[in-house]
Amino acid sequence: xxxxxxxxxxxxxxxxxxxxxxxxxxxxxxxxxxxxxxxxxxxxxxxxxxxxxxxxxxxxxxxxxxxxxxxxxxxxxxxxxxxxxxxxxxxxxxxxxxxxxxxxxxxxxxxxxxxxxxxxxxxxxxxxxxxxxxxxxxxxxxxxxxxxxxxxxxxxxxxxxxxxxxxxxxxxxxxxxxxxxxxxxxxxxxxxxxxxxxxxxxxxxxxxxxxxxxxxxxxxxxxxxxxxxxxxxxxxxxxxxxxxxxxxxxxxxxxxxxxxx
Numbered sequence: 132x133x134x135x136x137x138x139x140x141x142x143x144x145x146x147x148x149x150x151x152x153x154x155x156x157x158x159x160x161x162x163x164x165x166x167x168x169x170x171x172x173x174x175x176x177x178x179x180x181x182x183x184x185x186x187x188x189x190x191x192x193x194x195x196x197x198x199x200x201x202x203x204x205x206x207x208x209x210x211x212x213x214x215x216x217x218x219x220x221x222x223x224x225x226x227x228x229x230x231x232x233x234x235x236x237x238x239x240x241x242x243x244x245x246x247x248x249x250x251x252x253x254x255x256x257x258x259x260x261x262x263x264x265x266x267x268x269x270x271x272x273x274x275x276x277x278x279x280x281x282x283x284x285x286x287x288x289x290x291x292x293x294x295x296x297x298x299x300x301x302x303x304x305x306x307x308x309x310x311x312x313x314x315x316x317x318x319x320x321x322x323x324x325x326x327x328x329x330x331x332x333x334x335x336x337x338x339x340x341x342x343x344x345x346x347x348x349x350x351x352x353x354x355x356x357x358x359x360x361x362x363x364x365x366x367x368x369x370x371x372x373x374x375x376x377x378x379x380x381x382x383x384x385x386x387x388x389x390x391x392x
Contacts, residue, residue: 144194158223160316163206169223170315171210173298177216180301183311186278188289193245194309199281207242212249213307224258224260225291225317232290236267239284239295242311243275248306251312253286258294268297273304281313285322300364 158169163182172179182243185203198205210218222322227233241251268286275282288295301310 136191148199159225162314163169163208165303167208167220171221171223173219173221173260174208176300176312177214178211178218178220180208180210180218180220180299182206193248193307194278195242195244195276195281195311196278199240199242199313201279207311207313209309209311210301211307211309212301212303214303216301216303218301219298222315224297225295225297227291227294229292232292235282235288235317236318236320237286238314238316238318238322239299240281240313241271241275241284243271243314244280245274245308246310247304247306248274249308250302251310252302253284253297254340255288255295255297255298258296272302285324287322308353324344 143307161168166182183196186194194209194211195207197203198207208220210216212218222282225235237253239253243251250270252271252333254265255269257263258264269284269287271282271284280376288297299312347368
């Protein structure tokens with residue numbers, strides 16, 4: 132019967148998309164709305180990564196004021212680092228059985244707001260040994276966003292032939308500062324990036340624009356939702372939407388001084 136054939140086709144489609152598109156299992160892909168999923172804390176590396184919502188209680192001058200959607204009740208993961216702290220959180224195992232290798236795209240959102248921000252790094256390693264084959268695949272240093280801004284991190288992990296894991300590591304700066312991550316997702320294939328010149332910065336992307344390395348410029352361009360945090364200066368709305376309601380995608384790029392290419 133036609134309806135039975137339709138159901139079978141739908142089941143085959145779902146199975147196909149699950150096997151070829153999403154490579155992170157339910158415990159890997161995580162919005163943190165219901166906890167840590169299957170992510171685990173690394174012992175002996177300093178303070179733990181914590182669940183947060185809205186403005187974190189650690190400090191008023193660092194850390195996000197909302198989750199990556201601009202929702203003040205939405206959950207995210209954050210760590211407060213200082214001194215020699217290097218808090219690490221590990222992913223569950225990503226099962227790979229591809230002799231010829233498979234390309235994976237890691238997608239996540241990160242907030243790095245505050246004058247004394249240190250850094251955020253991401254590493255991959257073989258599933259059986261955290262010190263064997265460890266490779267740094269992402270690194271960001273210094274302030275990157277405003278209090279309500281989140282950047283979209285996209286990382287290509289190429290030619291994976293065996294089970295692997297990865298971890299996020301927070302790095303300390305001059306003083307205690309908060310690094311946050313949200314909405315982690317793993318997909319099969321190479322990441323799709325917007326590298327165009329024209330950009331409205333609404334999707335947490337800098338498009339094809341590049342910031343100079345930290346320390347080579349007077350200060351940093353920061354991504355922000357709503358009004359900038361500096362009193363009596365800076366815009367309170369963006370040009371794209373002209374809205375002050377920061378729970379929606381009201382995003383702009385701003386700077387005190389410095390270069391952008």
